[in-house]
Amino acid sequence: MDELPPLVRRAHTVAERLGFPLTRDQSGPSASLPGVGRFLAVLAAGCADGRIGELGTGVGVGTAWMAGAMPVGCELVTVELDELRASAAREVLADEPGVEVITGDAFSVLAERAPFDLLFADGGKSDPAALVGLLRIGGRLVVDDVTPTQLLPPDSPYRTDDPKRRIFFTDPRLVSTEVVLPDLRNSLLVGTRVR
Ligand SMILES: C[S@@+](CC[C@H](N)C(=O)[O-])C[C@H]1O[C@@H](n2cnc3c(N)ncnc32)[C@H](O)[C@@H]1O
Structure with missing residues (x-):
């Protein structure tokens, strides 16, 4: 399970070349962790003839996980504000149909391509409720960079009110859960749109 798919290895090489962090970096953006990538790959693999969207490409690590797993006929649109990163991702994904x-701007671009079967919201400050509106019924929304509650400092305000968790667990259109990654230090949120 530790072995990375070749396309993801390629994305990691480009990330290292550009100095884009491969570990979760509290001071700025970083590439998706392998545990997140594997989870995205599982969902992408189920998107037959579907459409996947990603907000915030970085240099294409999460995209590589999804592109390598999605069935032929599926489309993946990923949007990045920073041209240097976007062109690095294009280099990684050049051979991927x-x-x-x-x-x-990810939200503006993806709003014109909706509805999506899978949306990975990993960049920008979009209104989460509006993101749910971009999913088709049965579509999934994924957000990462969540710290499991038990690992938060005792006085962290996120113990009682975390804006990311709030949307997943209060929006009546979503059935959601939090998934703790195998490293036991990070988690992600996933919700399926049911109405
Ligand atoms: C956490 S990184 C993305 C990592 C990437 N999804 C991956 O799996 O490796 C967030 C990225 O979002 C980009 N970003 C920030 N605001 C954005 C916006 N409004 N539209 C598109 N991209 C944005 C940043 O430039 C940054 O590269």
Whole structure:
């Protein structure tokens, strides 16, 4: 399970070249962890003839996990504000059919391509409720960079009110859960749109 797919290895090499962190970095953006990537790959593999969207490409690590697993005929649109990162991701994904890397504001671009079967919200400050509106019924929303509650400092305000968890667990259109990654230090949130 520790072995990375070749496309993801390629993305990691490009990330290292550009100095884009491969571990969760509290001071700025970083690439998706392998535990997140594997989870995205599982969901992407079920998107037959579907459409996947990613907000915030970085240099294409999460995209590589999804692109390598999605069935032929599935489309993946990923959007990155930073042109240097977007072009690095284009280099990683150049041979992947059905994958489009767009430079721009993710929410505005993806709003025009909705509805999605899978949305990975990993960049920008979009209104989470609006993101749910971009899913088709049965579509999934994934957000990472969540710290399991037991690992938060005792006085952390996120113990009682975390804006990310709030949307997943209060929006009546979603059935959601939190998944703690195998490293036991990070988790992600996933919700399926049911109405
Ligand atoms: C956490 S990184 C993305 C990591 C990537 N998804 C991966 O799996 O490796 C967040 C990225 O979002 C980009 N970003 C920030 N605001 C954005 C916006 N409004 N639209 C598109 N990209 C944005 C940042 O430039 C950064 O590269």
